[in-house]
Amino acid sequence: MADQDAIRAPSAVPVDDAVLPFEVSALDIRGRLVRMGAALDDILMRHDYPAPVSKLLGEAIVLTTLLGSSLKFHGRFILQTQTDGPVSMIVVDFIAPDRLRAYARFDKTRLADGLSAGELLGHGHLAMTIDQGPEMSRYQGLVALAGGSLEDAAHEYFLRSEQIPTRVRLAVGEELRGGGDGPTHRWRGGGALIQFLPKAPERARQVDLDPGDAPEGSVAHAIDEDDAWVESQSLFATVEDIELIDPDLSGERLLFRLFHERGVRVFPTQHLHAGCTCSRDAVAGMLASFDPEDRADMVENGKVVVTCEFCSSTYEFTPQEAGVEG
Numbered sequence: 001m002a003d004q005d006a007i008r009a010p011s012a013v014p015v016d017d018a019v020l021p022f023e024v025s026a027l028d029i030r031g032r033l034v035r036m037g038a039a040l041d042d043i044l045m046r047h048d049y050p051a052p053v054s055k056l057l058g059e060a061i062v063l064t065t066l067l068g069s070s071l072k073f074h075g076r077f078i079l080q081t082q083t084d085g086p087v088s089m090i091v092v093d094f095i096a097p098d099r100l101r102a103y104a105r106f107d108k109t110r111l112a113d114g115l116s117a118g119e120l121l122g123h124g125h126l127a128m129t130i131d132q133g134p135e136m137s138r139y140q141g142l143v144a145l146a147g148g149s150l151e152d153a154a155h156e157y158f159l160r161s162e163q164i165p166t167r168v169r170l171a172v173g174e175e176l177r178g179g180g181d182g183p184t185h186r187w188r189g190g191g192a193l194i195q196f197l198p199k200a201p202e203r204a205r206q207v208d209l210d211p212g213d214a215p216e217g218s219v220a221h222a223i224d225e226d227d228a229w230v231e232s233q234s235l236f237a238t239v240e241d242i243e244l245i246d247p248d249l250s251g252e253r254l255l256f257r258l259f260h261e262r263g264v265r266v267f268p269t270q271h272l273h274a275g276c277t278c279s280r281d282a283v284a285g286m287l288a289s290f291d292p293e294d295r296a297d298m299v300e301n302g303k304v305v306v307t308c309e310f311c312s313s314t315y316e317f318t319p320q321e322a323g324v325e326g
């Protein structure tokens, strides 16, 4: 069948807000490349967070997209961090097949220039939840955050939970453009994930990240990683942040640059957009579930105003509409 596959040159046309699935069958790897422009900028600009928080939340959005876009059902993939650092909580919601929303909570007084992602997050955990609706059980995976980046956390998760050799790259940056009204800036993001999926499972054995509870002085148990996976990782490691977010470099050209010696096959692009699921009805329903006293406490200047944390939309109710006894 292979000779029936269309072989063509990589497209030079960059496609933003899209996931490009790919396969390098000579190396037994499958992966996804994400490029984000307007969708990422839309989510981040709605909040107007300080730049370090926006960048970190952007990385979480790219990671969530890489993971959530593999789901083959209509449901939600939720990534959530809870930590003791300046950014104490991040929530990213991927609503299959293509919608994203996100927010962060942070302590402004603890933010400083030059803090790494790990320093912004601090210690705590990252949870990934797959929600397929009320009929289905929720699946949750947890990984500790201990001062490392979101990439580190993703590697730890795949090593411990999925046991699939996986590498992830995430990049977020601000694009500055000169214009008639002065320079404008927009957020861009990009990321990629590769997974080693050989037919023979013994080829997928991995080197443990830390020696665990081996007795002191014992020689670390050496596992030779499969040659194809070693080669895949070294090719993948050459991806630079600037290439992941470059608005003029097409995703296909980037993949071709990385894997052309082995041959890379791409699958249909999945498009993404920013979008919230909140509505006046849903907010009214939430208010109705509160205790009457809590509802009464929400009245300010003769009205109840609720702001959606995900998209910053505000919903106004009269005390009567909010169910506050007059």
Ligand SMILES: [Zn+2]
Residues within 6 Å of the ligand: 276, 277, 278, 308, 309, 310, 311, 312, 313
């Ligand atoms: Zn909303």
